[in-house]
Amino acid sequence: MTQPIPPITLPPVEDAQQEGKWLQSALQQWLDHEFIPELVNRKIAERAAQIFMRQRLEGENDLGSLVIAIVTEMQAFDFSKSFYSEFAIANAVSDLLLDSLGIDRCCGNG
Template sequence: MAEPISPITLPPVTNPEQEGKWLREALVNWLDSEFIPETVNQTIATRATQIFVRQRMEGENDLGSLVIAIVTEMQAFDFRESFYSEFAIANAVSDLLLDSLGIDRCCGA
């Protein structure tokens, strides 16, 4: 039987503004590079970052819970002008965070 993946806990937030700025910029870069740069990418990144920072300010440090919060709250976002969905955005945030922490995200490692 496969071993369950251990939860990933982010360090407590010390500078939410800086963390949010980094995430927003990283997410816009990711969105623009995956398909084509679109104006809506700025709006998507801003909304996802707002959700993330608010969750962090409320004490949420579990990456899985943060991803679920982004998926849940981004369901209200109108993605008709985008190639993306709430799942793609939440997964991108997770990947960006894992990369920033130096955690290999390949193959469950």
């Protein structure tokens, strides 16, 4: 029988502004690199970072819950000028956070 994936908990927030700036920059770089640099990428990264910072300031440290919040709130974003969707953005945020924590996102823990 397979084991459920254990939750990933981020360390408590120390400087939400710094985390948000880092995430916004990292996400925009990822967006620009994955397809093509577009003006909308800055807006996407800015909005995702705002959602992330607010969630962190409200005490959310669970990565899964942060990803769900980003998917849910990014549904209101107009992606018509982008090749991305709220799901791609939430997955990219998750990957960036896992990378920053040194967690292998490719093949699990075992």
